[in-house]
Amino acid sequence: MGERMHDIRLSVNGVPHAATVPARRLLSDCLRHDLGLTGTHVGCEHGVCGACTVLVDGRPARSCLMLAVGAEGHELTTVEGLADPGGPLHPVQQAFRECHGLQCGFCTPGFLTLIAAYLEEHPDPTEAEAREAVAGNLCRCTGYTNIVAAVLRAAELRRAGPAAVPEPAVPAEERP
Template identity: 55%
Template sequence: MQVTVTVNGVPETHDVETRTLLVQYLREVRGLTGTNIGCDTTSCGACTVLMDGESVKSCTVLAAQADAHEIITIEGMAAADGTMHPIQQAFQEHHGLQCGYCTPGMVMAAASFLQEHPQPSEAEVREGLEGNLCRCTGYHNIVQAVLAAASPPEAVR
């Protein structure tokens, strides 16, 4: 079947098998391998992307369901000149990663969460990221990074 998906602002039309998962489509058809496949069972959140601005686990969405929708992946977060998105910046400054495998999903989940909760408490951040697993950090610095990204820009510095 034919799907037209706008990914990071770029619409493209491709023929895909009906059973193609969104994460496969992003990685294999669009060549955007920043979105990782972790558990492949809707648990770990490594494959989180934004669909029409909201976080979804792309291992549990068909490419067909994303037809005519807008997807943002980790590759779409930085500005065209390479300036990192404030959430990426905050992850770097607060060392919110170790191996980095969960990071794209964490950043995308955080982006959606901060849209819904612009000024969250620490407890809200922890609950808001419950769909994303990190096996390295113990979450502490990830939570600090998201809290920093929620604050006005001067507070991040």
């Protein structure tokens, strides 16, 4: 006898979705495989690296540690939902671009969602606070210097308002 399936409804990036999943389907797998939102990356599958970080009701959560059925009734935001398609980049995306906050890009979606939530509650972080804020996500490439600079730059861009973030020069599907 096969595993029991569950019909779930998820609100992801402001869009309602329906999926039929086994009870043990991880949210990260549901987002990637069932909904086709592949911006959420899965690294360690143990909640350690942070690559799978998404926002659940505006708060960062490791989607590899959460079951998809447990996400029903919550508002989810993935990296794809940080900026409107065809619109300006989110300040964190723009700051990562300006400050060269990524190299291979694998960890980037988790950093972007984490930092976006962090800046909602801490709009003017110091360098030490920015470093502490990103310490829970792992990057094997950058050494964090440019990521911390991107946090500080994103805070500046947010304070300056939407006019400070230029229209994207790259198509939405190629954004970090």
